[in-house]
Amino acid sequence: MNYLRLLWIFLRIGTMNELAYRANFWVQLVQSLLNLGVALAGLAVIFSHTEELGGWQPAELVALLGVFFLMSGLIGALIQPSMQRFMEDVRLGTLDFTLTKPEDAQVLVSVGEVRIWKFLDVVQGVALIAVALVEIGMRAGLVHAAGFALTLAAGAAIVYSFWLVLATTTFWFIKAENILVIFQAVYSAGKYPVAIYPRWLKLAMTFLVPVAFAVTVPTEALVGRLSSEVLWGALAMAGGMLVGARAFWL
Amino acid sequence: MRGLADIYSTLFRTDLAVQFQYRAAMVIWLIGRIVDTLVFLSVWTAVARSKGGQVGDFSSGDFAAYYIIMMMMGHLTFTWFMFEFEYRVRSGAFSPLLLQPLHPIHRDIATNISYKFLTLAVMLPTVGLMVWIFDPVFDPPIWAIWAAIPVVLLAFLMRFFVEWALALVALWTTRTAAANQLYFAVSLFFSGQMAPLSLLPEWLQTLAAILPFRWMLAFPTELLLGRLTPAEVIWGAVTQVMWLGLSWGILAVVWSRGVRRYSAVGS
16 A cells, blocks of 8 residues: 555656656657557558468557557656666666665665656557457457456566566666667567567567567457467466566565 | 868777777667568568568568668668757757867768778678578679669768758757657658568659658669669669758758857757
8 A cells, every 4th residue: 555655656746747848748749649650651551462460450450559559658658767767876876865765665766757748658559459449340358358458467567577677787787778778679579469570589579578478468368369378378477577576676 | 182081080090999998889779770670571571471472573582682781771871960969959069079170070970980880790790690591582783783882872971961961950949859750750661661662652652762761771772682774773873962962052051050050058
């Protein structure tokens, strides 16, 4: 309960900070819409030459794109800013202020900063998912929705743990920001289903940088292609990574 | 002329030494380009597979060759000044450059070339690895390879001048992130990175011939694939020279006005 209260307070502080820079809203809006336009135009070019991509129908790929934007919005709004701030704090020595506070340092570090305008990506992603579901015919029932919610939460947990582990390495390396560039690059490959990639890349995107769990698996749950093994695998991976990241942090 | 050659050789030497310190960071920045190439190549290979191995005038081997060459062209011609100028203006880092009795563009040219020279040590093995994995069909006529040398050089120069001129917008607006993104979004489609231009709808191809992006990337790539006739190559080179001259002219005008506008926000 206490942690939820903390989270709420930090969200409010972050929001107030951001509201001071209202022009950023428009910049972010333009950027989000541009990203959307580029992604949809890319799909249009691809589907002018084929009816399906790696076994996925156009509407299913739109849903995948929706989940991609949803997840990148969450990462960009909550996970990435806090972790970047944390790494900066390690480098400058200002982390001491956080460590002396009478709360769990991992929690404090993880909610350190919020970029609310990035939630535009989340809105955009949800809209895309809605459009795609209507297009598919919305045969999705309660089971699909529950599977989607579970895998999405698992995906978010996996991405969070992954970032936390990477950010924690700054205690040794001091400057690890560049590693995050790799994450960005590989994450952008999640715009398409991992099924189309060569096997070694598929493995890297599943275990090295967990893009598959963050984007492809939740979408599979949403459109009803998910097998129960993958569902349990994702949940187990999420649990394992949360525990592992915590252990690494300590 | 003699003086400029001296300046350049000094700039190259110092730049190489400076950049060699940041080896790891340099390599990591290349990963974005390599991943992008892998993504587009995988997408089109998957499309080719579902169509029985052929999309338009491209087989999967052609796609592999196209994207591997495109990756190399992208590496040889790209610049980062559209991002750097925002930093320069905001932090005031531009001021010392302006004080020197040398146009800052010379320093930028030297940095760009020495960066690419150093990173070739990573790009060439990557190309080798991708050739081994994806099995490209690469069989251009000899004249095309020779013709590619001036064409790639022109592509580099015109892209450099176009993007440097556009980067000067930062002197007026200070914030350029959204404008940069627009530029790269448009260039993604019209330079042939998203898909080979011959796979785009007719009206987009017409537009691509008018815009500068095709002449930066798709044109040298198609030349090296052996898909162009000599007449098309000459026409392409003429277009490149026209764009180079145009951006040079714009640069000269914008530069003298922009420097007067420059206000060094951070200092």
